[in-house]
Amino acid sequence: MSGTGWFEPSRPIRVEGGIRARSTRGSIGERWWSRRFVDILERVCDKGRLGRGRSYARSGQVLGLEIGPGLVTARVQGSRRTPYRVRVGIAAYDAGQWRDLTVALAAQALYRAKLLAGEMPPEIEAVFRGCGLPLFPDQRGLDMDCSCPDWGFPCKHLSAVLYVLAEAFDDDPFLVLAWRGMARDALLAALREAGGGAADDAGGAGGPGLFDVADTPFADRLADFYEPGVSPARLRERTGLPGTPPDLLLRALDPPPLAARRVPIPDLLRPAYQTLAESDDA
Template structure:
């Protein structure tokens, strides 16, 4: 046994039909939400085991992956004949917590529209944060278990599953929400029912809501503005721009400080500057 907590190294048994990540080299995860998930993992997990996990994920050693509220289960083929069983747990939010989250998302017309269009707005993290419910798992929130004899955190089998999960998030961002306990169809149905008003205030008239009339009846005032200048200047209905929007828009640079991505160090500074401007 070596001093790293693992027994004698052995080659894994090759399998056919396993789940292979598309990435052949470099980082795994293309969309901002999957990169965010990977960034968190690489901050809290052993880099050596994560590297071996990437190799497992690329060679198809993960046999299957099943996601349910609060739990991801998988089987990984290692060097032994029997595949190892892997479980990754996070907190799944209850119905009351999701009512608050759904109401907060529906109250922002832009976020609601993007979700209904199948997109994951970057600002969704702020909505979860304001509800004091993290979107992505934290070190305290993440529970991992593998049936292998390696007591490292995480073992390479767990690491492989985490990378396969990240690429699954690439393909379907709503899996991030399903892991927290909200299925895609249920969330979208709730957003459609709210109509963006959250059931608390009557819906404001839209900026371009004007009465239609036949052209022949509008000859005298056809070129007059259909909306008053006061309404054009009214910006109260626009969503609040998050202070770190620029950081989210740009591709993250490959720069870290003590293994922490530079964007994670800059984000609190942007937040503090915005709070100072509002004071």
């Protein structure tokens, strides 16, 4: 963006077929991952331009949003006849980094199951941090540019695109990961492979399944049928099972159709469950 200090008139040219934000008032972003993204933006960006960007997003001024590895592109109709070109870039992780992330995610059975079911577990941020890779960018991790002459950063056109992007994340959480360089289908295939695959679970061609047990006649097992499969000495050497997450019930049950300030109830209750678990351990 140029530094001329020129500002376009406040009334943009109305367009048909633009991407109109569903939110008509208050904050934009309904799910925890989109709210996380918006909260970061609203902490680091100019509040005035973010406000004008929300108005642009709600008026349908954003055209042709495209999300790819490391880059979001869009056009935004302002007061000039030609729409402005907007780009928002972040670091897309390479194959080696995604291999580490996939292994870390697959190692957590519950997170793997949620992702395979199309859900984004809140703990995924901790998995990314454990690999030294942030899931969401801060202002320094965003490479933003707009063809408009407004020297403010981000301008209202960029802000509008960021809010529309947050609602796109609402619709499909895997777009967050696609922006970081891993498409949904590729990630799910990698998780299935790391966990043995759907064919394994069903006892298919991928290998022995969960319920594949050798069919040995009972007469051949009379001598050792009641013996443990592992010696008592080996059992004593084994470590204990990992503790149950305090918010397991919140994860397992369907969330109620309620929200407070557009934040889902389970996200509000999760810290309380954690506190109760810590007090119980004390």
